[in-house]
Amino acid sequence: xxxxxxxxxxxxDFIIKIAFIIFLVIFVKQRITKNWLAITLxxxxxxVLIFFYWPLIGSVYVIYILITIGIGSLLVDIFFxxxxxxxxxxxxKGTPTPKQMLGDEQEIDYEExxxxxxxxxxxxxxxx
Numbered sequence: 553x554x555x556x557x558x559x560x561x562x563x564x565d566f567i568i569k570i571a572f573i574i575f576l577v578i579f580v581k582q583r584i585t586k587n588w589l590a591i592t593l594x595x596x597x598x599x600v601l602i603f604f605y606w607p608l609i610g611s612v613y614v615i616y617i618l619i620t621i622g623i624g625s626l627l628v629d630i631f632f633x634x635x636x637x638x639x640x641x642x643x644x645k646g647t648p649t650p651k652q653m654l655g656d657e658q659e660i661d662y663e664e665x666x667x668x669x670x671x672x673x674x675x676x677x678x679x680x
Contacts, residue, residue, distance in 0.1 A: 565610070572613050573598055 584590040
């Protein structure tokens with residue numbers, strides 16, 4: 553049983569190392585143009601950070617990922633979940649409908665849309 557858990561942890565460590573290398577490549581390429589200096593810096597930084605300082609860098613990177621994901625979900629909660637509550641406080645009932653959000657208050661005539669679609673299909677068949 554412990555062999556399975558240790559194998560899983562080794563696999564997760566490997567996956568985190570690959571994610572860190574991808575993060576490092578993206579970070580360097582955004583700040584340095586795509587030339588030999590960027591490639592050299594990526595290779596040296598990957599070797600030094602992964603093979604020599606991985607216990608420190610790995611734990612900091614995992615904490616960074618968790619904080620980033622946490623802040624992202626917090627922003628989603630603030631901007632999307634609480635949107636309905638702000639409309640309730642203004643005296644309106646519930647969340648706005650899609651029509652209200654788009655500012656489209658006119659009714660949609662589905663029969664006219666269906667007739668236009670049929671006409672377009674007839675024109676396409678004639679063109680063959």
